[in-house]
Amino acid sequence: MNVAAEALAPRRRRSGREFMERYGHWLIILPPLLFLIVFFLVPFAFALKISFAETAIRVPPYTDVLSITPDKHIQLSLSLGNYKYLLTDEVYAVSYMYSLRTAFFSTLICLLIGYPMAYAMSRSSKATQNVLLLIIILPFWTSFLLRVYALEGIIRENGLLNTALLRFGLIDHPLKIMRTTFAVYLGIIYSYLPFMVLPLFATLEKLDHTLLEAAADLGNPPWRAFLDITLPLSMPGVIAGSMLVFIPAIGEFVIPSLLGGPDNLMIGRVLWDEFFNNRDWPVASAVAIAFLVLLVGPIALYQHYNVKDMEV
Amino acid sequence: MSERFPPLLFSILCFGIAVLYIPIVVLIGYSFNASELVNVWGGFSIAWYSELLHNRQILNAAALSLEVGVVASTGAVILGTLAAIALTRYRTFRGKLLLTGMVNAPLVMPEVVTGITQLLLFVSMLQFFGWPHRGFTTIVIAHVAFCTAYVTITVQSRLLSADRSLEEAAMDLGAGPVRAFCDTTLPIIAPALAAGWLLSFTLSLDDLVISSFVSGPGASTLPMVIYSKVKLGLSPDVNALASIIICVVGLCVLLAGYLMRRAERKRQFEIQMADR
Numbered sequence A: 001m002n003v004a005a006e007a008l009a010p011r012r013r014r015s016g017r018e019f020m021e022r023y024g025h026w027l028i029i030l031p032p033l034l035f036l037i038v039f040f041l042v043p044f045a046f047a048l049k050i051s052f053a054e055t056a057i058r059v060p061p062y063t064d065v066l067s068i069t070p071d072k073h074i075q076l077s078l079s080l081g082n083y084k085y086l087l088t089d090e091v092y093a094v095s096y097m098y099s100l101r102t103a104f105f106s107t108l109i110c111l112l113i114g115y116p117m118a119y120a121m122s123r124s125s126k127a128t129q130n131v132l133l134l135i136i137i138l139p140f141w142t143s144f145l146l147r148v149y150a151l152e153g154i155i156r157e158n159g160l161l162n163t164a165l166l167r168f169g170l171i172d173h174p175l176k177i178m179r180t181t182f183a184v185y186l187g188i189i190y191s192y193l194p195f196m197v198l199p200l201f202a203t204l205e206k207l208d209h210t211l212l213e214a215a216a217d218l219g220n221p222p223w224r225a226f227l228d229i230t231l232p233l234s235m236p237g238v239i240a241g242s243m244l245v246f247i248p249a250i251g252e253f254v255i256p257s258l259l260g261g262p263d264n265l266m267i268g269r270v271l272w273d274e275f276f277n278n279r280d281w282p283v284a285s286a287v288a289i290a291f292l293v294l295l296v297g298p299i300a301l302y303q304h305y306n307v308k309d310m311e312v
Numbered sequence B: 001m002s003e004r005f006p007p008l009l010f011s012i013l014c015f016g017i018a019v020l021y022i023p024i025v026v027l028i029g030y031s032f033n034a035s036e037l038v039n040v041w042g043g044f045s046i047a048w049y050s051e052l053l054h055n056r057q058i059l060n061a062a063a064l065s066l067e068v069g070v071v072a073s074t075g076a077v078i079l080g081t082l083a084a085i086a087l088t089r090y091r092t093f094r095g096k097l098l099l100t101g102m103v104n105a106p107l108v109m110p111e112v113v114t115g116i117t118q119l120l121l122f123v124s125m126l127q128f129f130g131w132p133h134r135g136f137t138t139i140v141i142a143h144v145a146f147c148t149a150y151v152t153i154t155v156q157s158r159l160l161s162a163d164r165s166l167e168e169a170a171m172d173l174g175a176g177p178v179r180a181f182c183d184t185t186l187p188i189i190a191p192a193l194a195a196g197w198l199l200s201f202t203l204s205l206d207d208l209v210i211s212s213f214v215s216g217p218g219a220s221t222l223p224m225v226i227y228s229k230v231k232l233g234l235s236p237d238v239n240a241l242a243s244i245i246i247c248v249v250g251l252c253v254l255l256a257g258y259l260m261r262r263a264e265r266k267r268q269f270e271i272q273m274a275d276r
Helices: A001-050 A081-088 A090-122 A126-141 A143-153 A162-168 A181-205 A209-217 A222-233 A237-249 A256-258 A267-278 A279-311 B007-030 B047-052 B057-089 B096-108 B110-128 B136-161 B164-172 B178-205 B209-214 B220-234 B236-273
Strands: A067-068 A074-077
Touching: A001 A279, A001 B096, A001 B136, A067 B057, A074 B096, A081 A090, A081 A279, A081 B220, A090 A126, A090 A181, A090 A256, A090 A279, A090 B136, A126 A181, A126 B007, A126 B057, A126 B236, A143 A162, A143 A181, A143 A256, A143 B007, A143 B236, A181 A237, A181 A256, A181 B007, A181 B209, A209 B209, A222 B209, A237 A279, A237 B110, A237 B220, A256 A267, A256 B220, A267 A279, A267 B110, A279 B096, B047 B236, B057 B096, B057 B110, B057 B136, B057 B178, B057 B220, B096 B136, B110 B136, B110 B209, B136 B178, B136 B209, B136 B236, B164 B209, B178 B220, B209 B220
Parallel strands: none
Antiparallel strands: A067 A074
């Protein structure tokens, strides 16, 4: 008995080890994979399902899409009403276009301000660079909501800007900045400028300066060298920075909600209002799904292929 | 490189930095304003700070936010590190593309979309399983989901630069895979874990949109309280609260940066010594 057990023991140990070698990696892969599937991927299926439901006065406030009838049949009742509503009510198309436009122009302005900043940073000494990097990164870490709130303190009617301008006699009555489109742009640029500067700086810093010297030696004026060498070589940074600003800007909720007026309907804000103010969960789900298909999908595809191109 | 660049460039740089900092500096300045009127300077006072200490709503929200932040970022560091190891160490496995996609998706997903989809999941789960009730648990789960992405990316880049041969050497010397990993690779990626935790913590502490969707009645995080206060109009105690948060987070970031740099320097120094 004892002998047999001893003879078996190493074998069992070996098979345990073999088991670990064959399947051990699943111990590492499965926890994050399962967690993200359940809590990140599956929710989209639920949103898709509920976007086909109808609003109902109950908890939760929508009708069943899948239900079991008394005679044990599974009943599927899909309602396309929410999507039809998205197409007929003007507000959705308008806010969609408005979000695109706002994100596009604020990205452009961020690029116009951020590029010279990153360029100046890349041309300074190593020590200065480290300090400047820290200065740019610090706001990036501070609370987004609080920074928007801080900006409000500057631009509101009795804020610092108007107080200062009035005192110096530059204006007669306070400027109305809050609750305008301008305030929304200002908010987005203020919040997302670091996202533009950092990747731009990363590519500009790696730029081979001997190329510029060579261009100068060959008699090219600096602007020519910039257009022919610096700009093309920094394109990866331009694209990365633009994506980092454009993507969050398009779904932005806090900025249009706190700084914008009633006209500044960005799609994120429309979804929020649909959900919290109108309590219409099915329509809010439909907006989310449409948003996903029309905006996030193309961006994800673009990024996917872009990354592949860069690897090649 | 030379420190000289055209004055135009220099002024744009200064302008950009000024734009980033002036509102924050002004906010902190006003938090010490004795006057309740926001545009009148009524002298120096810390009254708004002491008022915070008596505001139950804010104290409760701050406690909830800190709790959520600690739990969620710890969870995210564990899951994110596992995901980073899986993605860098295993060439192929079933679901690798899916995992890659899910790790990168939160970076492009608008918060409103993530928030509403997760809420719908939680509501349906509650209907079927009677769990989880909306509040602390759902906020933590939602935060772990998006923070994991940031941790994975932070740790991944560090793992790629870590020298695998050290771990192989340890295994050749008889250490098991877990022991080998903990003794060789873990110390190398530790700064990335710390940075990932801190990043997650600040993201969690800052999150308004996702928390608003998934939280239930009675559970308000600090950003939710601040948002509703700001939406109603300005209250000077928010200035004080905001100043505290900004300073604490700023100090954390500076400390983390300092620690990471010191760790990096030490490592470089050791490599140099070893090469000699």
